[in-house]
Amino acid sequence: MHSESPGIRNPAPDASSTAQAMDAEEHRRFMRRRLERIGKWCLPLAVLVFTVWFWDRLVVVNEIPHYILPGPSLVWETLAADFWLLLEALKVTLQITLLALAVAVIGGVGLAVLFTQSRLFEMSLFPYAVVLQVTPIISIAPLIFIYVDNKIVGLLICAWIVAFFPILSNTTLGLNSTDHNLRDLFRIYGASRWQRLKHLQIPTALPYFLGGLRIAGGLALIGAVVAEYVAGTGGIGSGLAFTILEAGYRLQIPRMFAALLLIAATGVLIFVSLSLFSHLLLRKWHESALKKE
Amino acid sequence: MSVVPPMDKRPELLSVKQLGKTFNGEVEALRGMNLTVNSGDFVSLLGPSGCGKSTVLRMIAGLMEPTTGRIGWQGEHGSGSIGVVFQEPTLMPWASVEKNVWLPFRLAGQSLKSARPRIREALGLVGLEEFSDSYPRELSGGMKMRVSIARALATNPRVILMDEPFAALDEITRFKLNHDLLELKSKIGCTILFVTHSVFESVFLSDRIAVMTARPGRVLTEITVGEPYPRDDDFRTSSSYAAYCRVTSESLQQSMLEAA
Ligand SMILES: Nc1ncnc2c1ncn2[C@@H]1O[C@H](COP(=O)(O)OP(=O)(O)O)[C@@H](O)[C@H]1O
Ligand SMILES: [Mg+2]
Numbered sequence: 001m002h003s004e005s006p007g008i009r010n011p012a013p014d015a016s017s018t019a020q021a022m023d024a025e026e027h028r029r030f031m032r033r034r035l036e037r038i039g040k041w042c043l044p045l046a047v048l049v050f051t052v053w054f055w056d057r058l059v060v061v062n063e064i065p066h067y068i069l070p071g072p073s074l075v076w077e078t079l080a081a082d083f084w085l086l087l088e089a090l091k092v093t094l095q096i097t098l099l100a101l102a103v104a105v106i107g108g109v110g111l112a113v114l115f116t117q118s119r120l121f122e123m124s125l126f127p128y129a130v131v132l133q134v135t136p137i138i139s140i141a142p143l144i145f146i147y148v149d150n151k152i153v154g155l156l157i158c159a160w161i162v163a164f165f166p167i168l169s170n171t172t173l174g175l176n177s178t179d180h181n182l183r184d185l186f187r188i189y190g191a192s193r194w195q196r197l198k199h200l201q202i203p204t205a206l207p208y209f210l211g212g213l214r215i216a217g218g219l220a221l222i223g224a225v226v227a228e229y230v231a232g233t234g235g236i237g238s239g240l241a242f243t244i245l246e247a248g249y250r251l252q253i254p255r256m257f258a259a260l261l262l263i264a265a266t267g268v269l270i271f272v273s274l275s276l277f278s279h280l281l282l283r284k285w286h287e288s289a290l291k292k293e
Numbered sequence: 294m295s296v297v298p299p300m301d302k303r304p305e306l307l308s309v310k311q312l313g314k315t316f317n318g319e320v321e322a323l324r325g326m327n328l329t330v331n332s333g334d335f336v337s338l339l340g341p342s343g344c345g346k347s348t349v350l351r352m353i354a355g356l357m358e359p360t361t362g363r364i365g366w367q368g369e370h371g372s373g374s375i376g377v378v379f380q381e382p383t384l385m386p387w388a389s390v391e392k393n394v395w396l397p398f399r400l401a402g403q404s405l406k407s408a409r410p411r412i413r414e415a416l417g418l419v420g421l422e423e424f425s426d427s428y429p430r431e432l433s434g435g436m437k438m439r440v441s442i443a444r445a446l447a448t449n450p451r452v453i454l455m456d457e458p459f460a461a462l463d464e465i466t467r468f469k470l471n472h473d474l475l476e477l478k479s480k481i482g483c484t485i486l487f488v489t490h491s492v493f494e495s496v497f498l499s500d501r502i503a504v505m506t507a508r509p510g511r512v513l514t515e516i517t518v519g520e521p522y523p524r525d526d527d528f529r530t531s532s533s534y535a536a537y538c539r540v541t542s543e544s545l546q547q548s549m550l551e552a553a
Contacts, residue, residue, distance in 0.1 A: 190372030
């Protein structure tokens with residue numbers, strides 16, 4: 001239609017060669033993706049198998065006695081034999097961890113909301129939150145156990161101190177990260193403070209909070225375990241850390257390994273469940289949860 | 294279709310008188326700016342970037358107080374009276390399209406159910422009624438901008454303020470949205486104050502162009518584009534369009550000399 005217009009030409013496209021080039025390129029990319037998917041699961045598994053095998057050989061070939069380094073099969077047997085005992089301990093540790101995490105969420109989010117509502121409040125309290133965070137828990141714990149009679153409460157406080165800071169700082173950051181145009185829009189429509197918090201700040205802060213929660217989950221477990229080492233007393237209601245200590249005194253090295261294995265597995269489980277939780281909440285809209293195309 | 298009366302018969306809606314704004318006592322963004330917007334107008338503010346266009350809009354929206362001068366509204370003026378479209382779509386990524394358009398109603402205490410007819414209507418006007426359950430990330434840049442426009446007009450505001458809304462879009466999408474905006478305006482007869490730094494866009498869209506000087510900004514000349522609506526692509530290629538563009542362009546150059 002424009003053939004008579006100056007400067008306009010319709011070049012005939014050279015379709016076939018470009019299509020072939022695309023195909024080869026596409027195929028390569030597809031193969032790479034598949035390889036990556038397989039590798040993601042197989043490589044760590046291979047490392048695990050090799051490590052266990054190497055560990056086993058090390059013990060067998062050097063005839064290392066089991067009270068120095070038990071072989072993997074012995075650890076596994078101990079895990080099965082002491083299962084009920086270990087499970088009881090695990091229950092205690094897990095209980096303290098989860099309870100501390102819950103209190104950390106309430107305290108962290110509550111403080112973060114207070115901070116964004118009142119600058120004065122933030123200025124007066126934030127430095128102390130930092131002090132609490134940077135002081136190693138292992139040095140605070142003995143003091144706590146002097147003043148708090150109930151052991152469980154003491155453990156809870158320790159785990160809470162470690163866990164709450166990432167939630168507080170991440171949530172504060174999130175609540176302050178609202179889009180400035182959206183903020184203007186809320187003002188134009190006459191939104192109240194509460195409406196702004198509920199409909200703008202909290203949704204904005206959600207991904208930040210969830211990031212903090214994932215870190216806090218692991219830290220709560222660490223806090224609970226460390227505090228139990230410090231608390232040290234045995235008896236009814238002792239967690240995994242005490243089991244490790246006690247087994248150490250009695251030179252039951254396989255049991256130490258079994259308990260250690262359980263702690264590690266618990267940490268992984270907490271991380272995976274929190275990640276899943278985060279993914280479920282964000283999958284509809286947040287970049288971090290979107291499938292890469 | 295609502296009928297907008299001819300330009301000289303429209304009642305005054307908003308007047309900006311001797312407006313001045315100085316930031317932090319040093320950056321003088323505006324000085325002695327005058328502008329009148331009548332009900333049913335499509336007015337463009339045209340000026341080089343940094344001349345204070347957004348600042349005027351923010352003051353009209355009530356987001357900022359003028360240093361000198363005043364902004365006067367005829368009749369009753371409340372928090373539902375203004376709709377705003379920014380350069381970015383400014384949607385809430387966590388909310389569906391429908392819930393995004395619900396925002397002004399929600400903040401006024403209206404439930405989704407009772408606001409739904411208005412939301413539907415607004416989405417229909419921008420051609421997105423099928424996308425009410427989509428999330429912003431699933432939409433193209435142009436579609437997001439349409440949602441933003443739907444949100445601005447859903448409350449039936451007295452004036453819609455638009456701050457370079459299409460500047461970040463590609464030219465094809467921009468032309469389409471220019472066209473659709475005019476169509477929409479002729480349907481509902483809304484009043485639009487439109488900020489742009491594009492001569493072509495201002496000529497195609499507005500019935501009045503206020504050309505601003507460089508900082509400190511003020512309106513130096515007003516150009517009336519007499520071409521009747523509806524305007525379509527034929528107008529874009531017409532000689533009268535070219536003539537308006539030339540006049541506007543010259544006037545813009547003049548206004549920049551003025552400030553220097
Ligand atoms: N909040 C602010 N504080 C200080 N200076 C500002 C602020 N907002 C805008 N300015 C200055 O005022 C001038 C006009 O800005 P703006 O209205 O955004 O221009 P435009 O929208 O025409 O590009 C610019 O020089 C800008 O740097
Ligand atoms: Mg601007």
